[in-house]
Amino acid sequence: MNADVVIIGSGISGASIAYNLALRGLKNIVVIDKSYPTSGSTGRCGAGVRQQWGTKGNCIMAKHSIEFFETAQKTLDYHEDIEFKQEGYLILATTIEEEKEFAENILLQNSLNIPARQLTKEEALAIVPHLNPDAFISATFCPTDGHLNPFKMTDAYYQAAKKQGVLFRFFEEVTAIERYNGKIQAVITQCDRYDTSVVVNAAGGFAREIAEMVGVDLPVYPENHEILVTEPVAKMQGPMVMSFSKNIYCQQVPHGSFLMGRTTPGQPSNHDIGSSWQFLDEMAKTVCDILPKIGELRVIRQWGGSYAVSPDHQPIISSVKQQAGFYLACGFSGHGFMFAPMTGILLSEIMLDLPPTLDVSEYDLDRFTQNQKIVKEKSVV
Amino acid sequence: MNKKDIILCRCEDVSLADVERLLHEGYHTYEEIKRQLRVGMGPCQGQICGDLIRREIARYLKENIESIPTHKTRPLTIGVKIKSIKDGADHER
Missing domain, CATH: 3.50.50.60 (FAD/NAD(P)-binding domain)
Known part of the structure; x- marks a missing residue:
């Protein structure tokens, strides 16, 4: 044809x-x-949508895309809920170096009209009270980041x-x-x-x-990145909590489950999308460190998917x-x-x-x- | 019995009517139906709805149930507390 x-x-x-x-x-x-x-x-994928990036290219792509998501259901005349939630991304700084890098990121993001800001530890704890206060020094927050059902x-x-x-x-x-x-x-x-x-x-x-x-x-180059999901529970966390240095992202989706993922260092480039016990162990340790209360939830499933990584x-x-x-x-x-x-x-x-x-x-x-x-x-x- | 009252997926409360609607819309594999209705994503991981939905797909497509692919199974086999996994990992060292 x-x-x-x-x-x-x-x-x-x-x-x-x-x-x-x-x-x-x-x-x-x-x-x-x-x-x-x-x-x-x-x-x-992890079903998160964020605008807090460190390069201009990613910031602009993200900002305009989020603006589309805000009205997507109507624009596309879709008969079901796309489960868009804008309760922010809370990104934790765990070292002084990271805090400095984030300050620069915020300047870039604000210059592109992305409403992100730096938060003290206390301000971050007010948004996510079950954060372990000893696991981070400060944070950045963008209230219009969030989640969407892929x-x-x-x-x-x-x-x-x-x-x-x-x-x-x-x-x-x-x-x-x-x-x-x-x-x-x-x-x-x-x-x-x-x-x-x-x-x-x-x-x-x-x-x-x-x-x-x-x-x-x-x-x-494709790389396997793993995720797990917990049983659904009553709402207890608004924003995605993320840390680059601790290698974790963790969000409660509107359905009630927590989705969390991390990168397994040294992944070879191939089409493997399997699940590993190593991921499960490291993910459990990381989330229990940052969000100890989440440790009480049961994992019901894990999976992997490809990041198609550019240079x-x-x-x-x-x-x-x-x-x-x-x-x-x-x-x-x-x-x-x-x-x-x-x-x-x-x-x-x-x-x-x-x-x-x-x-x-x-x-x-x-x-x-x-x-x-x-x-x-x-x-x- | 009303098809809305016949529950195929107990975890996510999905009825026969829901599944038939998707079959009519052209979603003809368990994996596609799963992604729209969340069947198989709950705590039982498709152990209840897996064969029930395959049977409905087979009936709709007028094929034998043996020819309908089973759903993807993933770890874990049963729900385990994250903290138990962490404690287990710590204990290994």
């Missing part, structure tokens, strides 16, 4: 791009996924895109991208052929393999100079879910040659090839 554009990946990035392309008048859009929507990184949010984009005429093909794996004289001719799956000259790579942890199909060496931990939303018709929305480094509204808007503007909502040079693939000094995002777990 013919397609004006084929999007590979129906996680939230692919769904958002499809919706935004259709909204801007593009017809004949096909989204292909080797499994079902949210079966990859989107459905495995399954519902992606479904909202998926339903809205379908209404605009986008065709979704699930349980179909892309096996090749055909080219002739340097131009993209078709996307081949195990059961069909899609004649097209435009392909979007939104394949998350598999973005590198998709790029290889057109001979592009993409610096995006600077910022996304790649870009055309590709060496391959006409090939576009990238990948390398989100664990934060593709919360940036998805802007991913869809920015990439559709790039593809349709429309004036950009934001300066997109921050997210261009060329930043890794021009021998520029890479400014790496440090505010990550």
Whole structure:
């Protein structure tokens, strides 16, 4: 069959791009996924949305995306609750160095109109009383950060895109991208052929393999990051509590469960998304240190998912100079879910040659090839 | 009996009517239904609803239940207090 554009990946990035392309008048859009929507990184993420970052690129993506989430249910005319909650992110500083770094981050964030501020230990304890006061020295807080249900949010984009005429093909794996004289001719799956000259790579942890199909060496490396969830309990914690130095994020979602995750140091880059007892042990120790009361809750499930990590931990939303018709929305480094509204808007503007909502040079693939000094995002777990 | 009163998932209080609605909307695997309705995400981890929902999928698709994939099982097998895990880990050293 013919397609004006084929999007590979129906996680939230692919769904958002499809919706935004259709909204801007593009017809004949096909989204292909080797499994079902949210079966990859989107459905495995920590479901937090925050604006407190250390690089300008991430701050701007996050701020604009949160503004979209605030009215997303209405904008996308979605029939269910997307479970958006804005009760903030409380980020703990545990060392003087970290406190200094956070002070700089707050200056950057405030310059971009992100309403984050530094808090004393006492102020932080007033917001989350069950914090261990000996586990941190101060904190930063942004009240408009929060939580959103990844399954519902992606479904909202998926339903809205379908209404605009986008065709979704699930349980179909892309096996090749055909080219002739340097131009993209078709996307081949195990059961069909899609004649097209435009392909979007939104394949998350598999973005590198998709790029290889057109001979592009993409610096995006998948890494397993693990999470656990507890039994649901009555509401006891408003904000996400996070610490980069202690390597933890922990939030109670509206349903009542606590979701928490951390990075297992020294993870090799591969497609493993298994669960380990090492994670469980370290997660338990970390959360009992920072939020001792949470230790009384029962873990009911753990899982893993891929962070598709780029060299600077910022996304790649870009055309590709060496391959006409090939576009990238990948390398989100664990934060593709919360940036998805802007991913869809920015990439559709790039593809349709429309004036950009934001300066997109921050997210261009060329930043890794021009021998520029890479400014790496440090505010990550 | 009213399908709204037939409970398939006790943890999340999901009825047969809820599941049939999603089947009609095109969600045809347990994993897809799970992500919309939270079936299998509660304390029993799908031990009650797993086969019940597979049976409904099979019935809807007019296939044998054997051909409907089972839900993904994950650790832990049973709910364990986080503090017990920490104490266990501390004890190992």
